[in-house]
Amino acid sequence: MEKDLGPMGEDALRGLNAEQLEAVTTTEGYVRVIAGAGTGKTRTLSHRFAYLVNELGIFPGNILCVTFTNKAANEMRQRIHRLTGDDDTGYVNTFHGFCVSVLQEDSYAVGYPKNFLVLDNSDIDAMLRIIYEERGLSLRDMTFSRARDMFEMRKCVSERDYFRLMVGPSADELHERYLSATKVEDILFYGYLYQQKKCFGLDYNDLIVFTLHVFASNAEVRGKWQGRLEYIMVDEFQDIDPLQYELMEVLQAHHRNLFVVGDPDQTIYTWRGADIRFLLEFADRFSPCKTIELKRNYRSTPQIVSVANDLISKNTIRYRKTLSTVTPSGLAVRGHHAHSSADEAAWIAERIAELHAGSLEEGRNPVDYRDITILYRAHYVTRAIEEALVKRKIPYVIYSGVQFFERSEVKDALSYLRVVCYRDDLSFMRIVNRPKRNVGEQRMRFLREFAAGQRISLLEALRRSLDDPFFRGTSAREFVQMVDRYSADASHRTVSELLARLLDESGYELALRTEGSQERLDNLAELRQSIYEYETSCGEEATLERYLTHVALFSNIDQGMERDKVRLMTVHAAKGLEFPHVFVAALNEGVFPSRKVRSREGMEEERRLAFVAMTRACKGLYLVDAEGAAQEGIPRYPSRFMLDLKPGLVEFDEPLPDSLVAEARDYYRLSDSKIAAAERLRSAPRFKVGERIRHRVFGVGSVREVDEGRRAYLVKFDDMGTMRTITFRVPLERVE
Ligand SMILES: Nc1ncnc2c1ncn2[C@@H]1O[C@H](COP(=O)(O)OP(=O)(O)OP(=O)(O)O)[C@@H](O)[C@H]1O
Numbered sequence: 001m002e003k004d005l006g007p008m009g010e011d012a013l014r015g016l017n018a019e020q021l022e023a024v025t026t027t028e029g030y031v032r033v034i035a036g037a038g039t040g041k042t043r044t045l046s047h048r049f050a051y052l053v054n055e056l057g058i059f060p061g062n063i064l065c066v067t068f069t070n071k072a073a074n075e076m077r078q079r080i081h082r083l084t085g086d087d088d089t090g091y092v093n094t095f096h097g098f099c100v101s102v103l104q105e106d107s108y109a110v111g112y113p114k115n116f117l118v119l120d121n122s123d124i125d126a127m128l129r130i131i132y133e134e135r136g137l138s139l140r141d142m143t144f145s146r147a148r149d150m151f152e153m154r155k156c157v158s159e160r161d162y163f164r165l166m167v168g169p170s171a172d173e174l175h176e177r178y179l180s181a182t183k184v185e186d187i188l189f190y191g192y193l194y195q196q197k198k199c200f201g202l203d204y205n206d207l208i209v210f211t212l213h214v215f216a217s218n219a220e221v222r223g224k225w226q227g228r229l230e231y232i233m234v235d236e237f238q239d240i241d242p243l244q245y246e247l248m249e250v251l252q253a254h255h256r257n258l259f260v261v262g263d264p265d266q267t268i269y270t271w272r273g274a275d276i277r278f279l280l281e282f283a284d285r286f287s288p289c290k291t292i293e294l295k296r297n298y299r300s301t302p303q304i305v306s307v308a309n310d311l312i313s314k315n316t317i318r319y320r321k322t323l324s325t326v327t328p329s330g331l332a333v334r335g336h337h338a339h340s341s342a343d344e345a346a347w348i349a350e351r352i353a354e355l356h357a358g359s360l361e362e363g364r365n366p367v368d369y370r371d372i373t374i375l376y377r378a379h380y381v382t383r384a385i386e387e388a389l390v391k392r393k394i395p396y397v398i399y400s401g402v403q404f405f406e407r408s409e410v411k412d413a414l415s416y417l418r419v420v421c422y423r424d425d426l427s428f429m430r431i432v433n434r435p436k437r438n439v440g441e442q443r444m445r446f447l448r449e450f451a452a453g454q455r456i457s458l459l460e461a462l463r464r465s466l467d468d469p470f471f472r473g474t475s476a477r478e479f480v481q482m483v484d485r486y487s488a489d490a491s492h493r494t495v496s497e498l499l500a501r502l503l504d505e506s507g508y509e510l511a512l513r514t515e516g517s518q519e520r521l522d523n524l525a526e527l528r529q530s531i532y533e534y535e536t537s538c539g540e541e542a543t544l545e546r547y548l549t550h551v552a553l554f555s556n557i558d559q560g561m562e563r564d565k566v567r568l569m570t571v572h573a574a575k576g577l578e579f580p581h582v583f584v585a586a587l588n589e590g591v592f593p594s595r596k597v598r599s600r601e602g603m604e605e606e607r608r609l610a611f612v613a614m615t616r617a618c619k620g621l622y623l624v625d626a627e628g629a630a631q632e633g634i635p636r637y638p639s640r641f642m643l644d645l646k647p648g649l650v651e652f653d654e655p656l657p658d659s660l661v662a663e664a665r666d667y668y669r670l671s672d673s674k675i676a677a678a679e680r681l682r683s684a685p686r687f688k689v690g691e692r693i694r695h696r697v698f699g700v701g702s703v704r705e706v707d708e709g710r711r712a713y714l715v716k717f718d719d720m721g722t723m724r725t726i727t728f729r730v731p732l733e734r735v736e
Contacts, residue, residue, distance in 0.1 A: 012050035016043070023261075023292045024048045027056065027231065030289040032282045033261040036323040037308065037615035038299030038578065041261050042072075045235055046079055048259065049092075052231055053080075060090030064229045064251065067094060068236035072576060091229070095244045099207040102214065102225065109218040110167045112210070117201040124148055124192070124203060131191035141184045143516035147192075154189055155205040156243055156273070162193065163209055171197045208243045215250050226254035236576070237262030237282075241273035258286060264319045265312050268572060268609050270601070280319055297323045297615075299578055301330030304614065304621045307649050311641060312611045315604045333621045335650040337638060337660075341586075342533055344626035345388035348374065348583050351622060352394055352566060355581060369395060371580040373567045375613045377592035379519060380404070380526035381585055382568055387530075389566065399569035405551065409512065409520040410527055414551060416502040417495070420486045421544050425451075425458045432462070435511035437475040446470060459483065482506060495547045496531045571613045582617035584610070587625040587639040589667060598678050610641040623650060637664040677729040681711050685728065692735040695726065700735055 016024060020040050023033050024047045035041040049065055052058040060080065067073040077092045091098055104114055117123075125144050132138065142150070155162055165174050174197055178190040196202070202210060215222040232252050234240065237260040240248070252258040260282060267276045283289040297305050302325040309322055334351075338344035358366035374385060383404040389396045404410060412434055415427035433439045439462075451461035463480050465471055482505055490498060503509040503524065512520050534550065535542040567579070586592060593606035614621055625638040638656070643664055680686075685706045687693055693715065694700050701717035711728045726732070 012047050012054055016040075016047060017296060019292055019294050019296075020044045020047070023259075023294070024051050026290055026292070027052060027259075028257055030256065030282075030286040031259045032237075032279070032286075032289055032291045033259070033294060034279070034291060034319060034321065035261055035263050035294040036297060036321060037263060037266060037611070038297040039294035039323070040296075040298055041235070041263070041294065042576070044294070045233060045261060046076060048233065049076075049080055049090075058230060062090070062228060062230040064091040064098065064232045065093075066098065066232075066234045066248075067092065068239060068576065070094060070097065072235070073097065095247060096204055096207050099211040099247075102211045103202070103207065106214055106218075106221045106224075107210065109214050109221050110210070111169065112167055113200055115200070117199055118207070119196070119201045119203045121148065123201065124151075127192055127195040127201075128188070130195065131188060135187050135191070137184065137187070139511075139514045142188065143514060145516050147188050150185060151189060151192060151203075152205055155209060160209065163206065163213055166193060166197050166206075167210075167213070205243075208247055212243070212247060212250065222250065223254070226251060230255050231257045231259070233259045233261070235261055236266075238264050238267040238276060238279050239269040239274040240278050241269075242275065243273075245275075245278055265315070265321075265608055266575070266612050266615075268575065268605060268612060270605055276317065293321060295321055295324055296326050298326050299618050300325070300615065300621075301327050301619060303330055303333050303649075304617050307333050307621065307645060308611055308614045310646050310649055311607065311614065311644075314644060315607055317601065317604055327618075331620050332651040333623065333649065335623045335642060335652040336625075337652065337654070337656055338624065338626040340533070340628050341384040341529075341626045342388070344585065344624050345384040348385060348585060348622070348624060349388040349392045349394060351583070352389075353392055355620070356394075367581060369564045369566045372583070373569065373574070373579040373581070373616070374583045374585055375569060375571050375574055375616065376585045377571060377594060377609070378522065378586075379570065380522045381591065383523075383526050383530055385568065385585060394566055395564065396566040396568055399567055399573050404523070404526075407520075407523055409517075409523055412508065413499060413503060413524055413527055414548070416506060416508070417499060417544060418548060419459070419483055420490055420498070420502065421548055423457055423459045423483070423487065428458045431506075431508075432458075432476075432479060435507045437479055439471075439474050439476055439479075443471065443474065479506075490544050494535055495542060495544050496528055496535060498544065499528060499531060571609050574616050575612060578616055578618055580618045581620035581622070582613070583622045583624060584613045585624050587623050587642045589637045589639055589664070589671065590634075591636075592639055592641065597675065600675060600679065603672075603675065607641060610639075637667045640664075640668050676731075680731065681727065681729045683728070685713070687713060687732065687734065694733040694735050695730070698724065 013021060013024065017040075020043065023031065023044050027048075033041070033044065035044070045065065049060075049063060052063060053060055065076065067076060073093050080090070080092060091101065093101070100118065103112070103116065107114055107116065119127075128144050128147055132141075165177070171194060174190060174194040178187065178194045181187040181190050196206075215225070229251055232248065232255075234248060239262075248258070260279070262279045264276050264279050267274055267279075270276070283291055300308070305323050305325045312318070313322075336344075336347050338347055352369070352372055355367040355372060356369060358364045376382065376385075382398060386396070386398075386404050405414075412431055415430040418424060418427035419431060429444070432444075447458050447461045447465065450465065451458050454461065454464075456464075459480070462471075462476055466477050466480065482502070486493075486498060486502060493501075509521070509524065512524070531547065534547060584592075587610075589595075592610065593603060597603050597606055614623075623642050625642060626636065628636050638660075642650070643656075643661060685708065687703045687706070689703055689706060691703050692700060693703060693713075695715070695717065698715075698717045699719055701715045701720075703713050704716050704723060705714035707714065707725070710725070712725045713728070713732075714723050715726050716723050
């Protein structure tokens with residue numbers, strides 16, 4: 001998986017093709033490299049660094065090389081260290097990491113101490129908890145994740161001068177604003193700034209905003225950094241956001257040596273503010289600019305490149321380019337349509353076993369597990385796959401995520417079932433206060449002592465304490481009653497029904513909803529689906545006890561220390577990496593593309609994400625989807641990213657039935673028209689009062705009123721006696 005960073009021995013120019021060479025040696029001025037997937041972007045960047053240092057004699061400390069992740073920065077740093085043999089690897093860092101360097105050196109310029117704390121999400125949540133408590137707010141007023149998003153919006157967009165309140169000498173003004181605020185948003189925002197100020201904590205947004213502020217308010221400091229950074233290089237430029245862009249503009253202003261590399265087809269972070277136009281319009285903003293295109297893909301077989309090219313050609317907002325290949329012809333890209341998620345997972349596991357045994361690949365060389373990766377759009381997809389891998393004893397590891405049965409919400413849900421079945425202490429402790437029932441640490445201590453003294457279970461101890469005044473003000477009674485009720489009749493219910501009722505009555509699911517944790521809710525829905533599948537496959541035998549024993553096998557997987565493992569990760573986590581064999585799982589409408597897509601741009605971003613997924617593969621690419629019901633109960637169709645590919649590019653195990661293809665296409669049309677309708681509903685009104693329009697059924701009429709609040713027109717149709725209110729959602733035509 002480690003990407004090639006290039007042989008950077010004595011000769012920084014060896015092993016480069018003509019375009020890469022040009023990119024490496026064009027060191028002066030503005031250079032934009034539009035680099036297709038697998039065309040050697042990383043190689044070019046690292047060679048350029050080597051060329052500047054080894055051949056031109058530039059000090060590493062005078063070069064800023066910005067990477068997208070800390071991991072990429074570390075890899076690059078190690079290379080440079082090996083190359084120069086020097087500990088000075090310059091500024092090879094993410095934008096945030098670089099800002100920490102600037103602030104550690106110069107934050108005094110704005111009166112901020114050097115020993116500031118960098119806050120992560122859990123620190124922010126801890127501060128939020130204090131504020132909610134102090135001001136008597138609850139998650140119903142606003143969830144933590146919404147609050148964090150709101151802070152980001154205010155800091156980066158609507159209230160950019162907020163930092164003035166934070167850099168001043170005293171915290172009094174902030175405290176005053178916090179105390180006098182009445183709107184929830186203001187209470188949280190000023191409360192958070194006040195908390196930050198008290199501990200000199202800076203979050204990710206502050207790092208860039210503060211650095212920009214240091215530069216804007218102190219010409220000497222600005223000049224020092226601008227002078228120091230003789231060469232600036234930015235990787236993954238397609239995902240740069242507006243603040244990072246602004247910072248880069250300031251930094252390059254003295255030497256004007258700015259080199260950016262990116263692939264507009266791989267922009268996958270617009271939801272976090274990335275803007276594809278920064279790369280597309282770079283040459284207009286930074287002129288004169290030399291644009292170099294890298295189009296020769298060294299990574300993948302022609303079969304994989306053809307699929308990727310065909311997929312991405314369906315996007316309309318793009319810089320048109322077609323990848324060519326260097327690698328010899330290889331395996332066909334394989335497609336498989338499974339009848340259920342379990343079949344899909346079994347198919348994947350079987351192919352992996354074949355690859356590992358050396359019976360699938362041409363040449364029949366056994367493939368190490370570590371050379372195989374399964375990619376997916378959403379975390380919950382791993383559940384079925386993990387089960388199939390465990391069954392076949394294939395070792396695996398989940399990157400940037402937790403194994404399905406280890407996820408806290410899944411463990412909680414299973415603990416509810418366990419407590420009903422076994423009344424055990426472990427499960428009891430896990431859920432008695434989830435959601436909050438006011439049975440906190442002190443009451444638990446009491447229960448533990450009581451239970452130990454009487455040699456009874458914690459549940460029993462609680463039952464006997466219900467009338468104790470110590471438990472007044474808690475919801476302990478409801479909890480015990482619920483457990484008793486379901487324990488008594490567990491055998492009359494299916495496990496899936498039992499779980500649904502427990503999650504509902506306990507208030508657990510509602511708590512997740514108010515927190516706004518969609519991913520957790522998705523995982524619970526997936527757990528229910530898996531129980532349902534278990535029940536339908538075992539018929540009458542599917543008792544609660546049997547199910548719990550069955551599921552314990554998956555939750556106690558001993559992964560051992562083995563290093564040769566199949567990797568599972570989301571496509572976002574796979575950005576910038578490459579693997580010999582890639583399975584893209586759950587290529588289904590509503591999963592990939594995600595059902596959350598609300599605009600045509602959103603759909604194009606999903607397609608870019610699919611492009612990123614497919615272009616990670618070097619030798620083998622396997623596209624898999626599964627029938628079944630989507631989470632809302634509607635039938636699941638194969639993804640357009642699979643069906644829209646030119647016939648012949650993917651070799652399907654069995655041809656997809658014509659009727660399925662036709663139904664799927666109808667479904668794409670339907671969801672596209674829903675997206676178009678949602679866009680119309682959100683957009684500014686197209687017609688003004690007095691304009692003439694045509695409605696598909698009501699015919700021609702005149703707009704009498706535009707009701708922006710209801711997103712509707714009041715129309716007097718020529719052939720109708722009374723007026724009609726017509727929503728923006730419906731397409732109307734202008735009549736000249
Ligand atoms: N000139 C070259 N000669 C031989 N192999 C090359 C050359 N340039 C790149 N490669 C190989 O191509 C593969 C892709 O290169 P690299 O990882 O740098 O691509 P990238 O452009 O960063 O990819 P992406 O944008 O898709 O993440 C690597 O395995 C690398 O060794």
